[in-house]
Amino acid sequence: MVSENGDALRPLRHSAAHIMAEAVLDIFPGTKFGIGPAIDNGFYYDFLLPRPATPEDFAAIEARMREIIRGGYLFQHSTESVAQARQDFQDQPFKLELIDAISKGELGLHGEEQAKPTNEVSIYKHDTFTDLCAGPHVHNTSDVPADAFKLMSIAGAYWRGSEKNPMLTRIYGTAWQSKKELDEYLWRLEEAKKRDHRKIGKELGLFYFSDDIGPGLPLFAPKGEIVRHLMEDYVREAQTRYGYQHVWTGHMVKEELYKKSGHYDNYSEVMFPPMVDDDIILRLKPMNCPSHMTLYKEMGLHSYRELPLRFCEFATLYRYEKRGELGGLTRVRALTQDDCHVFCAEEQIESEFTLALNLIREVLNAYHFLDYRVRLSLRGAEGKFVADDEKWAKATAALRAALDANDVDYFVAEGEAAFYGPKADFIARDALGRDWQISTIQVDFIQPARLGCEYIAEDGSTQTPVLIHRAVTGSTERFLGVLIEHLAGAFPLWLAPVQVKLIPIADRHNAYAFEVQKKLQAQGFRVEVDTRSERMNAKIRDAQLQKIPYMLVVGDKEAEAGAVSVRLRTGEDLKAMPLEQFSAMAKKLVDEKSMELK
RNA sequence: GCCGACGUAGCUCAAUCGGCAGAGCAAUAGUUUUGUAAACUAUCGGUUCUCGGUUCGAUUCCGAGCGUCGGCUCCA
Numbered sequence: 001m002v003s004e005n006g007d008a009l010r011p012l013r014h015s016a017a018h019i020m021a022e023a024v025l026d027i028f029p030g031t032k033f034g035i036g037p038a039i040d041n042g043f044y045y046d047f048l049l050p051r052p053a054t055p056e057d058f059a060a061i062e063a064r065m066r067e068i069i070r071g072g073y074l075f076q077h078s079t080e081s082v083a084q085a086r087q088d089f090q091d092q093p094f095k096l097e098l099i100d101a102i103s104k105g106e107l108g109l110h111g112e113e114q115a116k117p118t119n120e121v122s123i124y125k126h127d128t129f130t131d132l133c134a135g136p137h138v139h140n141t142s143d144v145p146a147d148a149f150k151l152m153s154i155a156g157a158y159w160r161g162s163e164k165n166p167m168l169t170r171i172y173g174t175a176w177q178s179k180k181e182l183d184e185y186l187w188r189l190e191e192a193k194k195r196d197h198r199k200i201g202k203e204l205g206l207f208y209f210s211d212d213i214g215p216g217l218p219l220f221a222p223k224g225e226i227v228r229h230l231m232e233d234y235v236r237e238a239q240t241r242y243g244y245q246h247v248w249t250g251h252m253v254k255e256e257l258y259k260k261s262g263h264y265d266n267y268s269e270v271m272f273p274p275m276v277d278d279d280i281i282l283r284l285k286p287m288n289c290p291s292h293m294t295l296y297k298e299m300g301l302h303s304y305r306e307l308p309l310r311f312c313e314f315a316t317l318y319r320y321e322k323r324g325e326l327g328g329l330t331r332v333r334a335l336t337q338d339d340c341h342v343f344c345a346e347e348q349i350e351s352e353f354t355l356a357l358n359l360i361r362e363v364l365n366a367y368h369f370l371d372y373r374v375r376l377s378l379r380g381a382e383g384k385f386v387a388d389d390e391k392w393a394k395a396t397a398a399l400r401a402a403l404d405a406n407d408v409d410y411f412v413a414e415g416e417a418a419f420y421g422p423k424a425d426f427i428a429r430d431a432l433g434r435d436w437q438i439s440t441i442q443v444d445f446i447q448p449a450r451l452g453c454e455y456i457a458e459d460g461s462t463q464t465p466v467l468i469h470r471a472v473t474g475s476t477e478r479f480l481g482v483l484i485e486h487l488a489g490a491f492p493l494w495l496a497p498v499q500v501k502l503i504p505i506a507d508r509h510n511a512y513a514f515e516v517q518k519k520l521q522a523q524g525f526r527v528e529v530d531t532r533s534e535r536m537n538a539k540i541r542d543a544q545l546q547k548i549p550y551m552l553v554v555g556d557k558e559a560e561a562g563a564v565s566v567r568l569r570t571g572e573d574l575k576a577m578p579l580e581q582f583s584a585m586a587k588k589l590v591d592e593k594s595m596e597l598k
Numbered sequence: 599g600c601c602g603a604c605g606u607a608g609c610u611c612a613a614u615c616g617g618c619a620g621a622g623c624a625a626u627a628g629u630u631u632u633g634u635a636a637a638c639u640a641u642c643g644g645u646u647c648u649c650g651g652u653u654c655g656a657u658u659c660c661g662a663g664c665g666u667c668g669g670c671u672c673c674a
Contacts, residue, residue, distance in 0.1 A: 044669095055603075155669030156601020163671060167601055170669070198667095202609080211647080211665060267674060287674055322599055323665090325672075418674045442674080469674075506631040533630075534637080541635035555633060567634055 009177065013038035015075060015126075015137045016065075016144050016175040017045045020151070022129035023064035024049075024171070027057065033131070034094050034159055034168045041185060042149075042174035046157055048094070049169050058151040061171075066146045073127040075137040079120045085132065088123075094159060094168075095132050148182045149175035197484035198328040204489055204546060206497070207329065216326040216333035218477060223497035226526065228336075228476050230495050231483075232314050234593075235338045235363060235472050242359050244310040244340060249291035251316065255281040261290040261447055266419040270319045284318035289444075289469060292341040293451045302455040307465060308344035308352055314476070315339060329481030330436075336476040342468040343453065346398070349466055353402035353424075353441060356470045360426055360439040363472050366593050367483060368492075369438070372428040374408050376400070379422065380415025391445035396422045398466075399443045418469070420446040428482070436482050442469040490547045490569065493597060494590045500527040501543040502564075505536050505555035512559040516552065516579060523583055524590075544569055549597050550586065568597045 017036035024047055025031050034046030047053075080088070082103045089095040105117035124133040126141055138144060152172045159165035176182045193199070201207050206224030213219060220228060236246065255274055258264040263271075267286065275282045285291065292311045296302070302309070316336045325331055342352050364372060376399065379385045379392055399422050403410055410424065417423060426439035444467040457463045473479040483491075493499055500520060502513040510531050517527045530539045536553065543551045553565040557576065564582050566574040589596060 052602080153668055154602055157670045158600075161671070163600070167670075169601075172669080209666090215665070263674075270673075289674075319673085322672080324599065324601095324670085327667080331673090420674075423674090437673085440674095444674095503634085505633055508631075533632095535630090535632050536634065537632085538636050539634095544635055551634080553634065557633090565634080571635080573634060 009175070010038040011136045011138050012144055012177070013043040013175045014133075014135075015141070016149050016173060017043040018075075018124065018126060018129060018131055018133070018137065019065050019068050019141055019144060020061065020171065020173060021045050021047075021131065022068055022127060023061045024053075025129065026064055027060055028053070032094060033092055034157075035098075036131075042152065042172060044157075044170050044172045046159070046168040046170045048166065053154055053169055053171065055151075055154060062149075062151055065149070068127055069141050069144050069146045071127060072140055072142040074140055075135075076125045077135060077137075078123050078125070080123055082119050082121060085121045085123070088130065089132060098132055144175065145178060147179040148177060149173055150182060150186070192485075195485045195488045196328075197330070197481040200484050200489035201329070201481075204497070206484075214333075215323060216321060216331070218329060218332060218334075224480075226497050227491065227495055228480055231473065231480065232336070232338065232476055234366070236312075236314070238359060238363060239312050239338075239340070239472075242355055244312045247292065247295060247311045247313050249285075249288060249295060249313060249315065251285055251318070252282045253285050253291060255283045257290045257294065258283065261293070261451055262420065263287065263290065270321065272318055272320045285315065286317055286319045288313055288315050288317070288337070288339045289341055289447060289467070290451065293448060293453050293467070296343055296453055297451070302343075302465075304345060304455055304457050304463075307455060308342050308348050310340060310342045310352075312338070312340040329477045329484075332475075332477050335478065337474065338472050338476065340470045340472075342470065343448070343455070343465040344468065345455075345457075345463070346394075346466055349398045349443060349468065350402045350405055352468050353399070353443075354406055356441045356468070357402075357406055357408070360441075360472055364426065364428065364439065367473075367486075368595055369428040369486065372426050372438070373435075374403070374410040375416065375425045375427055375437075376403065376410045376412045377416030377418075377423045377425055378412060378414050379417045385417060385419050388446060392421070395443040395445045395466075399424060399441075418442055418444070420444045421469075423469075430482050430485050436478070438474050438479065438482070440469070440471050440474070443467075444469060491549075492593065492595045493549050493586065494593045496547075496549050497526065498528050498546065498548050499525050499586070499590075500550045500552055501539075501546075501548045502527060502529040503536055503539045503543065503551055503553045504529070504531065505553065507531075507533070509554050509556070509559055513554050516554065516564060519579065520583060523587065525583070525586065540567065544571075550582075552582070570597065572598075574598060 014037060017038065021033060021036055024045070028049050028051065030050045032048035034048070036043065036045030082099060085099050086096060089099065099121055102121055103118060121132055122134050124131050124135055124137055150173060152174055155170045155172065156167045157170040158167050174182065174185060176185060201224070204223060205221050206227065207221060208219045210219060255264065271286045272284045292313070295311065296309065314336055316334055318334055321331060321333055326333065344352050378396060403424060421442055421444040423440050423442035425437045427435045428438045429435055448467045449464045453465055454462050455465050502517055504510045504513040510529070513529045517529050520527045530543065532539065540551055547569055549569055551567040553567060558564055561576070563576045563578050565576045566582055568574065585598065
């Protein structure tokens, strides 16, 4: 992730990384160094250590770092010849590799993959520690506040990010201008933990994971199922309103189809192993495109008059994600995509893009994802991309034109494309400050031809349609996870699993509470009555912790008047009002998908 | 998959050096009948993730496996 702000802190954080490296070398003599950049919120350094480090080593490393800071050593910059550098770093194999790469122009000053070959490298030195480094740094080690950094965690990281390379030990730290900023950051981390969807999901009884079911396979309890159902219902309704149609293509597909589509070559490592039935080999569907294209073909000969044809499907897909990558709902092995494939003519790309864009904007707004960016993901110089330069150029130009025509601000990411085409990805930022790719619109000139999709054009010629892949919320599971963190579990009224909790003050009010429940349920509200032999205060507290939007307190006065006393989960007390007044207010807020409760 | 940490009651956590496994909440029963964030009492609740090893004795030490978490890598 590239930092967008905090650039002023980069030299400080990078300097902290160097200081940590010196401290680690002191404590772990013989350490070999990888790289140690500044990152969002802090820094890391990768080491090959003579013995494993544990978080228990942090205190000693931090103490040594403070000594170095107090020492007030200058960061001294110099350049030296490649030959000299090879000698200076002769005990540092990773540095030698970098020097080699830099001299050949395979690595730029800031990690670029292409640069000019050079005979000189940049060196920074402070106290006893010398590093191959582009800088910049602060002037003096004492410019790094001794009380505003903290070592955070330890993790394995492959040298230069490749599984083929040895694994180094990465120590992460955070560093700030002042202790106050550090404390604020640590506090934000604590707050973020409280919003963790895994924690909230359990607390609110939404979903569970079981060893007996398997990793990455969530179980949705009634309260979780209603939320995901409503989410999918909304997208389905919106899609229908925008002119999309829905199809259903099941869970299994012959492996052969993926060989034709190209997925087998480009994607087989994320498919579950094959199921063999005599001479037929089946696979659980990891994506829908080949199924939708097959359906398109089976439906007969298509005329240009039918296009665009928009096939949506809420399909549960199965992807063999690696064990270590699974996590909560955001990374599962069974995911339900709100997937869609639009078959259209080339000249319809722009209008189809616009349609999808409007749909995506509506839905993201409804969920209050107001902070999102658009990434234009293009093919990189190398990687697993289908080779057909002409079609890639066409698809990329079409996508750019559509983005420009819609005044979308976007940034470009090389190498992030799908194997069959460029995409516009919508990246929303959650409450933990993490970016999530949610929606996507992808232009594909390649797969329809491979699978033999055709239509008859106006002039009677046979043409290949363009395929636009499109997802709105991406996967229901992941979107729900992100949404829970975004809203801290306080779902808007229309999504709340329980919208109303009736709180009878004493047992004698239960009958009236049930009467109110019945009336509200008849209007479609999700209502529970708390008949426990508890004090009202306890019932309120429990409803509050469940983040139930409305607590309706009913006692003698309300029963008498046919009223309910309305308390919001915000703590606000709307006092008693006629039941009809309450239900009319709530109905309106549900219909509007409002984030408000009054 | 790899590196590291962790795994004790439904949940959150404790248990000294290897010596009978504990608390709060939840649940259940009873009492209480309550006016806007936790009534009281009692009871129940455990293969200490699994398998193996060391030991007179293992939640504790060792090994393997499984899972979770933090990263690495990847994400149509």
